[in-house]
Amino acid sequence: MKRRILVDLNVVLDVLLDRAPHVEAAAAVWELVERREAEALLAAHCVTTLHYLATRSRGRDFGDRCVSDVLSVFAVAPVDRAVISAAVALRWADFEDAVCAASAHAAGCHWITTRDPRGFKGSACPALTPTATLAALRAPLGRAPLGG
Secondary structure, eight states: OOOEEEEOHHHHHHHHTTOTTTHHHHHHHHHHHHTTSSEEEEEHHHHHHHHHHHHHHHOHHHHHHHHHHHHHHOEEEOOOHHHHHHHHHHTOSOHHHHHHHHHHHHTTOSEEEOSOGGGGTTOSSOEEOHHHHHHHHHSOTTOOOOOO
16 A cells, blocks of 8 residues: 655645755655655645746746646645535634645545644644655555654
8 A cells, every 4th residue: 555645835846946955855755756655645726826836936837837747746635615614624823734634634645744744733644744754655554654
């Protein structure tokens, strides 16, 4: 059984925008996903945000290319009425994080990979940094990831 993870947009942007010092660990996670050592998803609502930010940063062609690159590697976790309702019920200060957490849970993810694990406190899916994700992906199956 492959591990299924939801990757937060900040980790994806670290790779696409080459954001030091975070790019190294984020790119290593991306590489493991490309090698099919894990199944990675991006919450559906993050795709539009990705396009917007990439386009604003470097133009429309770059934004289009970023979305194409992401969709060639990541599956998309649905964000539907049930996910939005679950996110509202969490009552988190950061609604976008709540939607990611609810989407990850609904998609059956084992954990969320993010640079901000504290933003996901109380999530049904533990939140791990990219560095902790690398360790968890290299651990034997069946070992639950620890937060961090």
